[in-house]
Amino acid sequence: MSKAHVYKRDHINTDEIIPARYLNTDDEAELAKHCMEDIDAEFVNKVAEGDIIVAGDDFGCGSSREHAVWALRGARVQTVIANSFARIFYRNAIDNGFYLIESPQAAEKINNGDELEIDYKTGRIKNLTAGIDIDFKPLPEFALEIIRAGGLLEHIKTKKR
Amino acid sequence: MAMTITEKILTRAAGRAAVEPGDLVNANIDVVMCHEVTTPPAIRMLAEHGIEGVCDPDRIVITPDHFQPAKDIKSAELHKRLDDWAKKHGIKNYYRVGRAGVCHALLPEQGHIRPGEVIVGGDSHTCTYGAFGAFSTGIGSTDLAAAIATGELWFKVPPSIKFVLNGKLGKGVYSKDVILMILARIGTDGALYKAMEFVGDAVTDMSMEARMTITNMAIEAGGKSGIMNVDDVTRQYLAGRLKDNRDYTVFESDADAVYESVEEFDCDKLEPMVALPHLPSNGAAISECAGKAMDQAYIGSCTNGRIEDLRVAAEILKGRQVAIRTIVVPATPDIWHQADKEGLFDVFYEAGCVVSAPTCGACLGGFMGILAGGERCVSTTNRNFVGRMGSPKSEVYLASPATAAASAVEGKLTDPRRYMS
Ligand code: SF4
Numbered sequence: 001m002s003k004a005h006v007y008k009r010d011h012i013n014t015d016e017i018i019p020a021r022y023l024n025t026d027d028e029a030e031l032a033k034h035c036m037e038d039i040d041a042e043f044v045n046k047v048a049e050g051d052i053i054v055a056g057d058d059f060g061c062g063s064s065r066e067h068a069v070w071a072l073r074g075a076r077v078q079t080v081i082a083n084s085f086a087r088i089f090y091r092n093a094i095d096n097g098f099y100l101i102e103s104p105q106a107a108e109k110i111n112n113g114d115e116l117e118i119d120y121k122t123g124r125i126k127n128l129t130a131g132i133d134i135d136f137k138p139l140p141e142f143a144l145e146i147i148r149a150g151g152l153l154e155h156i157k158t159k160k161r
Numbered sequence: 162m163a164m165t166i167t168e169k170i171l172t173r174a175a176g177r178a179a180v181e182p183g184d185l186v187n188a189n190i191d192v193v194m195c196h197e198v199t200t201p202p203a204i205r206m207l208a209e210h211g212i213e214g215v216c217d218p219d220r221i222v223i224t225p226d227h228f229q230p231a232k233d234i235k236s237a238e239l240h241k242r243l244d245d246w247a248k249k250h251g252i253k254n255y256y257r258v259g260r261a262g263v264c265h266a267l268l269p270e271q272g273h274i275r276p277g278e279v280i281v282g283g284d285s286h287t288c289t290y291g292a293f294g295a296f297s298t299g300i301g302s303t304d305l306a307a308a309i310a311t312g313e314l315w316f317k318v319p320p321s322i323k324f325v326l327n328g329k330l331g332k333g334v335y336s337k338d339v340i341l342m343i344l345a346r347i348g349t350d351g352a353l354y355k356a357m358e359f360v361g362d363a364v365t366d367m368s369m370e371a372r373m374t375i376t377n378m379a380i381e382a383g384g385k386s387g388i389m390n391v392d393d394v395t396r397q398y399l400a401g402r403l404k405d406n407r408d409y410t411v412f413e414s415d416a417d418a419v420y421e422s423v424e425e426f427d428c429d430k431l432e433p434m435v436a437l438p439h440l441p442s443n444g445a446a447i448s449e450c451a452g453k454a455m456d457q458a459y460i461g462s463c464t465n466g467r468i469e470d471l472r473v474a475a476e477i478l479k480g481r482q483v484a485i486r487t488i489v490v491p492a493t494p495d496i497w498h499q500a501d502k503e504g505l506f507d508v509f510y511e512a513g514c515v516v517s518a519p520t521c522g523a524c525l526g527g528f529m530g531i532l533a534g535g536e537r538c539v540s541t542t543n544r545n546f547v548g549r550m551g552s553p554k555s556e557v558y559l560a561s562p563a564t565a566a567a568s569a570v571e572g573k574l575t576d577p578r579r580y581m582s
Contacts, residue, residue: 011350058350058353061350061383063285064285064299064301065301066302066303084353086383087353087354087383087385088285088299088300088301091300091301091304092301092303092304095301095303095304095307140185142185142187142315143185146315152303152304152306152307153206153207153210153212153303153306153307153310156210156212156307156310156311157210157211157212
């Protein structure tokens with residue numbers, strides 16, 4: 001069961017996702033301990049494997065640190081659903097094989113704690129708690145290829161073989 | 162199909178007939194810019210994935226700059242990882258200490274930037290090179306690793322916003338004031354994902370140095386890139402400078418190209434601007450903020466550490482004394498050498514400034530001018546986020562070299578026009 005952790009806010013930045021004071025390591029497990037710390041210090045205690053973060057506009061704005069993606073993945077977050085994403089964060093996520101869902105109406109139709117199920121193929125978020133479906137545009141084949149390979153570098157490796 | 166300059170460059174780089182905003186393309190990369198902060202992790206990732214080899218060593222340009230010469234043991238280790246890797250792969254465009262400089266000032270100066278090409282760099286201000294009619298953007302370490310290994314990278318073609326800069330800049334007003342005005346109007350996400358295309362009489366009048374100050378700060382509006390047309394000023398700058406004799410292609414936006422929006426600005430009445438803490442978009446005219454006491458002035462960086470900037474500062478500082486700590490950092494060795502030849506160092510010395518070797522230094526709170534809690538710095542750099550130049554309790558005020566120099570003399574934010582005949 002995937003639970004929604006909803007932050008009805010715009011411009012959640014990379015400093016909030018993983019504060020700069022933890023950037024002296026690129027160890028994913030270590031970063032995961034501080035995931036979302038400056039927006040919700042309790043997040044790491046609440047999150048379970050496969051859970052989903054839901055937010056407003058411009059998620060991931062700020063610096064180009066890939067550590068933000070590593071922290072979320074390390075915390076075993078399944079995906080982030082947001083109205084929109086900042087450019088470099090979006091790229092870094094795909095490059096790391098981390099699926100992001102852009103859906104302008106989702107934040108209004110999902111409440112904190114709702115159970116969600118996601119069909120990545122058809123582009124549908126099933127809100128089991130509310131009993132509604134929310135559609136989203138699936139990532140283009142190009143990005144899916146990278147994600148299926150497990151990230152950009154794995155993708156390149158496979159192509160080179 | 163009508164296209165913008167950005168769409169045309171990406172069309173060619175992707176080997177397509179045409180592209181439009183939103184298309185995902187795989188583009189050939191002409192130049193990969195590397196420095197000692199983001200490249201060592203990229204090298205490590207490549208090794209971890211068993212990807213040996215570099216697509217084309219000649220397309221890579223390396224300059225340590227953020228902490229160079231190495232400021233401490235950790236940064237020395239980063240430099241060493243970069244050194245060893247460059248040696249192993251025979252990368253000839255490696256600017257070692259003595260020739261190393263702030264990346265975005267060094268690459269154009271040394272002739273690595275050509276119109277019509279695609280340039281990426283592991284640094285968010287890589288957008289600077291768009292001043293030469295090139296597509297140029299900053300990337301993270303994984304992208305950097307991919308570009309190094311394959312010589313290509315995926316992009317989503319950005320929509321373009323046209324910024325028409327009309328009029329003529331008055332005395333004491335510079336391209337830095339123009340970009341601070343634009344940021345104040347559109348905000349830090351005013352150009353999110355977009356290509357910012359700058360045109361107009363005010364741009365045509367600018368030197369290449371001045372133009373680069375504008376494209377440098379495209380990222381401060383969330384832009385993917387900043388771009389300008391090639392004209393005689395560009396051609397003159399490039400003549401005799403380009404590293405390879407390879408020809409370059411000049412692209413121009415079609416008259417009926419589609420823009421997401423067109424923003425007009427009147428530069429005639431623009432005053433010197435200052436971006437107050439803690440956002441580059443927090444711009445105020447000097448008349449609204451003059452008199453605020455400062456503790457330090459910093460003249461340098463990829464935004465405003467070029468020879469023209471040092472000349473402007475020296476003109477104001479000549480025969481005067483600074484009232485606060487004033488740090489002058491020529492952005493590259495050639496700029497440093499030129500400033501020395503022109504006697505600018507004598508002016509800085511006599512005014513009581515300190516001049517350092519080329520480095521990013523205090524711009525990112527690295528070294529060479531870190532601020533203590535409660536201190537304020539008027540700086541010619543591009544970011545004034547909380548803690549950017551030191552203590553989270555310090556404040557950074559972004560301004561032109563002229564405003565920084567005049568403020569250094571008075572020890573408070575000062576209108577530079579008072580010091581210009
Ligand atoms: S001078 Fe400052 S902004 Fe420019 S590359 Fe260096 S650290 Fe970044």
